[in-house]
Amino acid sequence: MLHHLYERLLEAQISKSSLPGCVAVVLGSEDLDEDGILRVRDLLEWSASLGLGSLVLHIDDEAPEIYESILSVLSQSPAEISLHTRDGVRMMGLGGNGCIRMAISLGCGGKEEVLEAFRKLLYEVEKGALEPEEIDEEAIESCLRFSLKPDMVIRAGGKQLSDFMIWQAAYSELYFTDVNWPAIRKIDFLRAIRDCQRRNRRFGR
Numbered sequence: 001m002l003h004h005l006y007e008r009l010l011e012a013q014i015s016k017s018s019l020p021g022c023v024a025v026v027l028g029s030e031d032l033d034e035d036g037i038l039r040v041r042d043l044l045e046w047s048a049s050l051g052l053g054s055l056v057l058h059i060d061d062e063a064p065e066i067y068e069s070i071l072s073v074l075s076q077s078p079a080e081i082s083l084h085t086r087d088g089v090r091m092m093g094l095g096g097n098g099c100i101r102m103a104i105s106l107g108c109g110g111k112e113e114v115l116e117a118f119r120k121l122l123y124e125v126e127k128g129a130l131e132p133e134e135i136d137e138e139a140i141e142s143c144l145r146f147s148l149k150p151d152m153v154i155r156a157g158g159k160q161l162s163d164f165m166i167w168q169a170a171y172s173e174l175y176f177t178d179v180n181w182p183a184i185r186k187i188d189f190l191r192a193i194r195d196c197q198r199r200n201r202r203f204g205r
Contacts, residue, residue: 110166
């Protein structure tokens with residue numbers, strides 16, 4: 001009873017008019033036991049019920065069993081989901097107007113992503129389609145795998161961050177939960193969103 005009351009209190013303290021445009025969550029393969037996989041589905045549901053527009057999930061492993069578990073849990077979700085691996089992108093979910101967008105990265109690190117972007121640009125320079133002086137932030141961002149810039153990056157369990165979205169998350173707010181991912185609850189997620197809204201973002205200044 002008290003748990004549900006506290007959950008409602010947290011929801012009341014969150015301003016729907018200033019929600020983060022995009023929230024990224026960073027996980028390790030050790031986070032994804034049976035309970036951890038189910039928490040991924042819960043995260044999508046919590047985000048959608050709160051009214052978030054975009055969600056990005058990074059898992060530092062693209063093992064076949066993780067891939068299949070994600071497909072099994074999320075394939076029929078009322079969301080527009082893109083599942084990214086080094087081999088390509090798979091679209092899933094039921095989609096629909098106004099639904100939340102979710103990008104899931106399996107094993108695609110940020111350093112690798114930036115390196116791929118520079119290789120694409122160098123190829124364009126080599127074939128004469130681009131001048132070196134035309135390579136700017138906009139050109140680099142156009143070649144990145146993930147176009148979203150998260151307002152907030154959540155890492156469960158108080159662990160170090162990975163290099164995921166190392167370019168896009170340069171000015172993101174960072175939040176570390178006290179509990180490990182398989183044990184995370186909706187109130188932990190709501191606390192993170194509330195904390196983000198209370199911060200004075202400086203965007204590197």
